[in-house]
Amino acid sequence: MATPLSADALVSALRAEGVTVVEHPGWRTNNRNHKGSWGPVNGVVIHHTVSSGTSSSVSLCFNGHAGLPGPLCHGVIAKDGTVHLVGNGRANHAGGGDPSVLQAVITETYGDRPPAPHEHEGSAGAVDGNARFYGFECVNLGDGHDPWPNAQLDAVERVSAALCRAHGWGSRSVIGHLEWSDWKSDPRGFSMTGMRRRIQTRLAAAPGRGEHPEPPGPPRPPRYQPFPGVSFFQAQPDSPIVTAMGRRLVAEGCGHYRVGPGSRWSEADRASYAAWQRKLGYSGSAADGWPGPASWAALKVPHSS
Incomplete structure (x- = not known):
């Protein structure tokens, strides 16, 4: 268990891992802390948005909708790998889930995947995932056909590794929503088992770099956009x-x-x-x-x- 990162610490951890971060206006105070606890945190839950388009998905996750107020996650991972931060604190993303899964995440004692969940939001034995997990929504329709670009999967890997590294967790602290609740199917289109392998490989390397990083070259001067008129x-x-x-x-x-x-x-x-x-x-x-x-x-x- 861990104390949630502050907004500044979260941004620093993500950028140190090589994540391109966009801070959506108002994200630092956008939370549901008045509805319940936030922390101690135990891991990260990965979702898909069931939407298309970065701007509309970010707006949806920041504001929520009539049936579920925002924020709906802490960050939105766009197709191009950019991570848009939309919430800081308790977010409406995980809902109720299986206590056996939570225990497996805390102890990181499971194999390829955590035990199958048998609880969901509103069920008698469910525990509150919104208090215990960071949540990241990936822009994807979730229909099994919408592609997952390499840049987006790389960002999922980097975001997850950044939080694991910041809290001293291993890759088994990262789960999909479908591994938390028996009502859910996200993320659909890639394997969380394979993603955890990628995260663990990254954790074995220096922050922000791959397993076999190239030696750094001389710094390049920044390139600015010429005035277009x-x-x-x-x-x-x-x-x-x-x-x-x-x-x-x-x-x-x-x-x-x-x-x-x-x-x-x-x-x-x-x-x-x-x-x-x-x-x-x-x-x-x-x-x-x-x-x-x-x-x-x-x-x-x-x-x-």
């Missing part, structure tokens, strides 16, 4: 440049997004960029939200490729 934004583009810009604006405390940022230029992007211009000291028509070369250079938007 005002007309580029006025044409309301759908481009990864817009996403990269939005993430930088959020990082600078200028994000005015209810959902996102996304790849389609919107009034939320313009409002966020205007806040950035004001932060730089511009005012009036010089802070109209349309990017200019000087403010763009100061923002240091990472190259999108």
